């Protein structure tokens with residue numbers, strides 16, 4: 001996947017603007033997310049593995065907040081089930097444009113419908129798999145239950161939701177410990193203290209992580225009777241919920 005090096009926060013700004021998924025971010029996003037989220041590559045590959053075992057023929061797969069299409073590409077690489085459609089949605093025009101280019105670079109029998117729109121407006125139907133890979137944390141907290149409920153209702157029996165998120169911890173000692181190790185991961189990937197602190201300010205009002213307890217409670221409240229974390233590295237986790 002084509003990506004420039006992320007140096008968006010490398011020069012000092014007197015006022016750091018709120019983080020947006022604009023053209024500049026879309027251009028460096030592959031590099032940004034790999035250097036910022038521990039385990040991202042493994043999560044993307046495993047989403048493809050889950051698709052292989054959970055997707056059923058003649059069903060829909062939703063990739064919500066698809067960005068450059070990494071999860072969609074992983075799913076498309078892995079599934080052999082016939083007559084499936086992937087519906088990939090993002091409300092950033094720049095992401096959708098680049099995603100379209102990335103998808104066009106590979107041939108596949110699985111149709112992908114790319115939608116530039118809000119994931120809160122999607123009517124889910126006939127779904128065997130839904131992916132929310134680091135997207136729910138950007139929705140207003142008040143809108144999260146309605147989205148997960150609507151996903152649950154659109155899933156077929158036995159269908160799977162994969163939800164990856166940055167986590168927040170009630171226990172301040174654990175919060176600080178995992179946060180420190182996440183920042184060390186960013187440093188080891190070449191981000192400077194300035195880049196780390198400016199990005200942190202940019203994300204402050206935009207990304208609101210929930211605790212694991214909150215995610216688990218939400219799954220139950222929205223109808224899911226089976227859910228678990230399948231991956232965690234520091235303060236980043238990926239969960240599965242099965243209908």
Ligand SMILES: C[S@@+](CC[C@H](N)C(=O)[O-])C[C@H]1O[C@@H](n2cnc3c(N)ncnc32)[C@H](O)[C@@H]1O
Nearest residue numbers: 021065066067090091092118119133134135138
């Ligand atoms: C961290 S990125 C997701 C990464 C991507 N899923 C992946 O695996 O590479 C979050 C994405 O969600 C999109 N997004 C945020 N809120 C959205 C909304 N309400 N509707 C649609 N897309 C949204 C952003 O534009 C951004 O591309």
Ligand SMILES: O=C(O)C(=O)C[C@]1(C(=O)O)C=C[C@@H](O)C=C1
Nearest residue numbers: 032033036037134166199203207
């Ligand atoms: O928490 C951070 O420091 C991050 O950079 C995380 C995160 C994410 O989880 O989506 C935030 C914004 C970018 O999309 C890439 C990574």
